[in-house]
Amino acid sequence: MRYLSGLNPVAKVAEVLPLVKRIDQVEKVATWDAVGRVVAKDVTAPHDYPPLPRASYDGYAVNSEATPGRFRVVGTVLVGQYRRDIEVKPGEAVYVTVGAFLPEGADAVVPEEAVEREGDFVVVKSKFEKYANVDPPGSYVRKGTVMASQGTVLTPFDVVGLLDVGITAVYAYRRLRVGIIATGDELIVPPIDPEVATELVLKGKVIESTASLVAWYIDTYMPYVKVEERVVTGDKHEEVRFYVYKFLENYDAVIITGGAGPSEIDHFYKLGFSGLRGFRMKPGRPTSVAVINGKPVFGLSGYPISALHGVIRVVEPVLRHMANVTRPPGSGWVYATMAQDVQGEMAQIVRVKLEISEGELLARPIKAKHHSFTEPETCGVALIPPGGTKKGDVVPVLVFRDVRKL
Amino acid sequence: MRYLSGLNPVAKVAEVLPLVKRIDQVEKVATWDAVGRVVAKDVTAPHDYPPLPRASYDGYAVNSEATPGRFRVVGTVLVGQYRRDIEVKPGEAVYVTVGAFLPEGADAVVPEEAVEREGDFVVVKSKFEKYANVDPPGSYVRKGTVMASQGTVLTPFDVVGLLDVGITAVYAYRRLRVGIIATGDELIVPPIDPEVATELVLKGKVIESTASLVAWYIDTYMPYVKVEERVVTGDKHEEVRFYVYKFLENYDAVIITGGAGPSEIDHFYKLGFSGLRGFRMKPGRPTSVAVINGKPVFGLSGYPISALHGVIRVVEPVLRHMANVTRPPGSGWVYATMAQDVQGEMAQIVRVKLEISEGELLARPIKAKHHSFTEPETCGVALIPPGGTKKGDVVPVLVFRDVRKL
Numbered sequence: 001m002r003y004l005s006g007l008n009p010v011a012k013v014a015e016v017l018p019l020v021k022r023i024d025q026v027e028k029v030a031t032w033d034a035v036g037r038v039v040a041k042d043v044t045a046p047h048d049y050p051p052l053p054r055a056s057y058d059g060y061a062v063n064s065e066a067t068p069g070r071f072r073v074v075g076t077v078l079v080g081q082y083r084r085d086i087e088v089k090p091g092e093a094v095y096v097t098v099g100a101f102l103p104e105g106a107d108a109v110v111p112e113e114a115v116e117r118e119g120d121f122v123v124v125k126s127k128f129e130k131y132a133n134v135d136p137p138g139s140y141v142r143k144g145t146v147m148a149s150q151g152t153v154l155t156p157f158d159v160v161g162l163l164d165v166g167i168t169a170v171y172a173y174r175r176l177r178v179g180i181i182a183t184g185d186e187l188i189v190p191p192i193d194p195e196v197a198t199e200l201v202l203k204g205k206v207i208e209s210t211a212s213l214v215a216w217y218i219d220t221y222m223p224y225v226k227v228e229e230r231v232v233t234g235d236k237h238e239e240v241r242f243y244v245y246k247f248l249e250n251y252d253a254v255i256i257t258g259g260a261g262p263s264e265i266d267h268f269y270k271l272g273f274s275g276l277r278g279f280r281m282k283p284g285r286p287t288s289v290a291v292i293n294g295k296p297v298f299g300l301s302g303y304p305i306s307a308l309h310g311v312i313r314v315v316e317p318v319l320r321h322m323a324n325v326t327r328p329p330g331s332g333w334v335y336a337t338m339a340q341d342v343q344g345e346m347a348q349i350v351r352v353k354l355e356i357s358e359g360e361l362l363a364r365p366i367k368a369k370h371h372s373f374t375e376p377e378t379c380g381v382a383l384i385p386p387g388g389t390k391k392g393d394v395v396p397v398l399v400f401r402d403v404r405k406l
Numbered sequence: 407m408r409y410l411s412g413l414n415p416v417a418k419v420a421e422v423l424p425l426v427k428r429i430d431q432v433e434k435v436a437t438w439d440a441v442g443r444v445v446a447k448d449v450t451a452p453h454d455y456p457p458l459p460r461a462s463y464d465g466y467a468v469n470s471e472a473t474p475g476r477f478r479v480v481g482t483v484l485v486g487q488y489r490r491d492i493e494v495k496p497g498e499a500v501y502v503t504v505g506a507f508l509p510e511g512a513d514a515v516v517p518e519e520a521v522e523r524e525g526d527f528v529v530v531k532s533k534f535e536k537y538a539n540v541d542p543p544g545s546y547v548r549k550g551t552v553m554a555s556q557g558t559v560l561t562p563f564d565v566v567g568l569l570d571v572g573i574t575a576v577y578a579y580r581r582l583r584v585g586i587i588a589t590g591d592e593l594i595v596p597p598i599d600p601e602v603a604t605e606l607v608l609k610g611k612v613i614e615s616t617a618s619l620v621a622w623y624i625d626t627y628m629p630y631v632k633v634e635e636r637v638v639t640g641d642k643h644e645e646v647r648f649y650v651y652k653f654l655e656n657y658d659a660v661i662i663t664g665g666a667g668p669s670e671i672d673h674f675y676k677l678g679f680s681g682l683r684g685f686r687m688k689p690g691r692p693t694s695v696a697v698i699n700g701k702p703v704f705g706l707s708g709y710p711i712s713a714l715h716g717v718i719r720v721v722e723p724v725l726r727h728m729a730n731v732t733r734p735p736g737s738g739w740v741y742a743t744m745a746q747d748v749q750g751e752m753a754q755i756v757r758v759k760l761e762i763s764e765g766e767l768l769a770r771p772i773k774a775k776h777h778s779f780t781e782p783e784t785c786g787v788a789l790i791p792p793g794g795t796k797k798g799d800v801v802p803v804l805v806f807r808d809v810r811k812l
Contacts, residue, residue, distance in 0.1 A: 032596040032613070035622075051608055058669035078641075078671055080592025082609035097669045098708070099592060101610050112669060156622045160615045160710045166607030168600035186486025186505060190438040194574035201572030202457050203488035204507050207438070209566045216441075216562040235484075262518060263464035263503045265484055302504070304566045334740035335767050360800070361741050394766070 007278040010347045017321045021294030025174040031162045034154045036223025037172035043148040048138035049165035052101040057133035060093040061106035067128040109133035151326030176225040179247030182211035182232045183258040210307045211257045224323040235265045258302030260286035268299035281347040284309035309349040336363035336397045343388040354379040413684040416753045423727045427700030431580040437568045442629025443578035449554040454544035455571035458507040463539035466499040467512035473534040515539035557732030582631040585653030588617035589664040591641045616713045617663045630729040641671045664708030666692035674705035687753040690715035715755040742769035742803045749794045760785040
């Protein structure tokens with residue numbers, strides 16, 4: 001189908017999901033290498049952590065029932081040492097550093113600076129309760145707790161948590177592998193002399209940046225996907241077709257930027273795939289998707305903002321489904337309150353300025369008829385649902401400026 | 407000073423700023439390589455873009471005053487072609503594709519699917535206004551507009567915008583170069599057999615993850631800083647001291663994780679630097695900073711969340727100042743409304759669960775006495791100002807879970 005007619009509602013992307021092949025290969029991954037990976041099997045704590053009371057302050061480990069009192073210092077346990085040979089009897093103390101497991105008999109830590117040292121003795125003048133300055137057994141995690149459920153994309157924070165309790169390997173789905181084809185005779189591809197590039201732009205050439213933006217979005221917000229290969233082709237259709245089939249053979253999905261429209265130099269319609277061609281979204285109407293043997297081929301606009309819209313509305317939901325993701329990782333997405341009406345029957349992406357007003361994050365649409373990111377005050381892009389939004393509505397915004405008051 | 411007494415208010419970090427040496431080396435960087443770089447000289451558009459009317463739709467370029475009408479197709483201009491030899495006379499049309507500069511004489515584009523083609527002619531049945539389906543000259547940017555002011559950290563979106571208008575090089579400050587020293591005899595460092603690592607953790611060892619989290623935060627939220635070198639040392643003080651002085655010689659700043667406390671195995675106080683030792687923040691009180699010949703040395707806790715707190719409150723403001731940053735890049739920071747009171751006189755960082763409630767992003771503190779990230783429902787960390795917050799207050803949250811409704 002060459003011309004775009006009978007555009008699909010964006011919700012129709014859901015119809016693609018049953019057609020694509022989900023990743024079912026699972027591999028064991030060391031936790032320290034697992035940031036961005038999708039958990040394939042619930043990660044359950046196999047033990048309490050800490051297994052023993054653990055000092056949360058530098059000082060003297062004692063039996064709390066013997067405080068206040070005078071204690072003979074009988075030894076030292078530094079963090080990282082495992083000394084089950086030392087026992088703390090009433091009237092005795094052992095010097096411990098933060099993170100050390102308390103020796104047998106001790107259940108509290110008196111801070112180093114809270115004691116008076118007298119030769120081999122320390123004097124503790126006040127009462128210290130059980131587990132004072134101590135992380136009790138199981139306080140980080142209890143055996144059997146699901147720390148990351150199947151479908152969770154592990155973040156650096158998850159990895160810290162898992163390593164802290166000694167969970168050093170996880171089962172993860174293999175990453176999705178994607179190839180991107182940027183099309184267009186107009187494209188010039190860095191590296192190139194910057195001055196030459198400027199001259200070419202003023203004569204109608206375009207520096208490839210749309211596929212780069214798509215790849216950046218995937219790297220940043222979809223770490224469970226690896227962009228394995230990127231090519232830039234001209235508008236010779238056979239060249240585009242060659243790479244589509246090559247990438248279909250080698251990867252799980254193919255993304256084409258440019259050539260999604262109906263013109264004589266466009267490609268997606270020439271491929272002859274059946275699928276969803278064109279969506280009720282603005283910009284990015286030519287966004288298309290077809291599924292070939294369980295592998296999606298996406299057609300995106302050649303314009304950066306339109307392609308980004310297509311990625312967010314169409315590519316991301318499909319790839320997330322293929323990657324078995326149920327808990328996506330954090331990102332620069334925030335909720336903001338619209339500062340004015342945005343009208344329109346189609347789903348839209350609009351550039352916005354963000355400002356903090358009385359503790360509320362306000363998104364003010366930026367008037368720009370073109371499809372680039374040239375307005376210096378732009379702080380992000382807001383997703384407007386079909387039918388538009390009213391002033392005061394709350395919408396998701398992909399922020400690319402820090403909105404904190406610093 | 408060994409013991410922590412007379413902790414500094416976090417606002418006192420401002421006193422460090424005049425002591426550090428700001429980056430003054432400027433280099434010319436190709437725009438496509440400039441993501442994360444700090445603009446050293448306002449980036450000003452040297453020309454209008456587009457320089458000529460540019461098709462925003464595939465179709466037939468005509469003179470709008472001649473519509474409706476019948477036009478003889480006299481040529482084709484595809485995107486990327488520069489054809490100032492073709493002129494469109496009244497009664498003539500030229501086929502153009504999206505992004506092509508309109509030939510002389512044309513000022514509107516009639517969509518391909520809106521004409522009737524009759525041999526060499528096209529029939530246009532309705533009136534098309536001037537600049538219909540056209541990006542007028544200067545609509546992307548006007549000559550002289552400051553597209554990125556000095557101090558702006560360039561994002562992928564900025565780079566797209568600059569490239570789109572043909573700005574192919576920018577002046578940027580050189581990146582800050584930092585070395586990180588993770589200290590502690592208890593540390594075990596991947597790669598290591600995961601099962602062995604688990605056994606060691608249960609016997610009191612700690613898998614190095616704090617310095618990794620610090621490096622991740624810097625890579626993700628401070629792209630103007632490059633972590634040039636990371637070492638893990640034991641607690642032999644001479645080894646730590648050796649790296650501190652080596653890194654001071656080679657880099658712009660030094661970060662030490664662990665050893666910030668007052669115990670016998672701690673390091674920061676043994677270095678003997680004068681500076682700010684300890685802050686009124688929780689966790690992370692031992693956070694310290696000293697400036698040696700204009701270069702800061704930071705001491706952070708060995709606990710991940712405490713070190714992160716120190717990075718956000720102390721390291722980031724200082725390095726941002728050194729890097730000349732006035733407009734930091736976007737990140738996972740959002741504003742959220744506290745779902746309950748958080749009390750405390752000190753500045754705090756608390757783990758929170760985030761939920762959307764009636765269009766509002768609610769942050770609910772997670773009760774965890776320990777210093778890790780083991781609670782599966784944690785979505786981010788909220789910064790609580792000195793004095794605490796009341797239910798209903800809006801606070802900044804570093805989100806690491808996607809809070810969008812998907």
